[in-house]
Amino acid sequence: MVLEVKEDNISICEVGIATIYLDENQSSHFDVIRDSIRIYKVFFKYIFSSLFSFLVDIVAFTILISLFNGLSFSAVTLASVLARAISSVVNFTLNHKLVFKKGKSNSVIRYFLLVVVQIILSSSLVTILKNALTTLPISLVKILVDGTLFFVSYFVQKHLIFSGGENENQ
DSSP: OGGGTTTTTOOOOOOOOOOOOSGGGTTOOOOHHHHHHHHTHHHHHHHHHHHHHHHHHHHHHHHHHHHHTOOSHHHHHHHHHHHHHHHHHHHHHHIIIIISOOOOTTHHHHHHHHHHHHHHHHHHHHHHHHHHSTTSOHHHHHHHHHHHHHHHHHHHIIIIISSSSTTTTO
């Protein structure tokens, strides 16, 4: 809840309190694991939805690149586009319905603009790095590139795509 204060433009006012421990704090109800999960729940859900979508993308890419039987820029691009089309539908649905549970009416448009940018970056960087790092399998190069794009995508989705709207109070 505290993490969403900035998103919801709510101001915070610090109020001092006296800390009183009874019986040397024997009755504390703080549970490190349970309370941490509550705090980071959205981020954990994002990680799991991203990992699932990432696996869909990598499996689809690996199958498609073997079907296209080539490592040319056009083969990598086509495999990347088709794999990302499949995984992005899965990812948008998970993020919209289960992770962020909110978004504006144009969230789907913004999301797929992000997908297009990621496809261009992914296919370009995979091709460039595969040519530079010839001993690495192309799927590993794609994992490294898309793993980096993961962090950029989280920031963009959290702050620009699913930052408010229809289900804002959930």
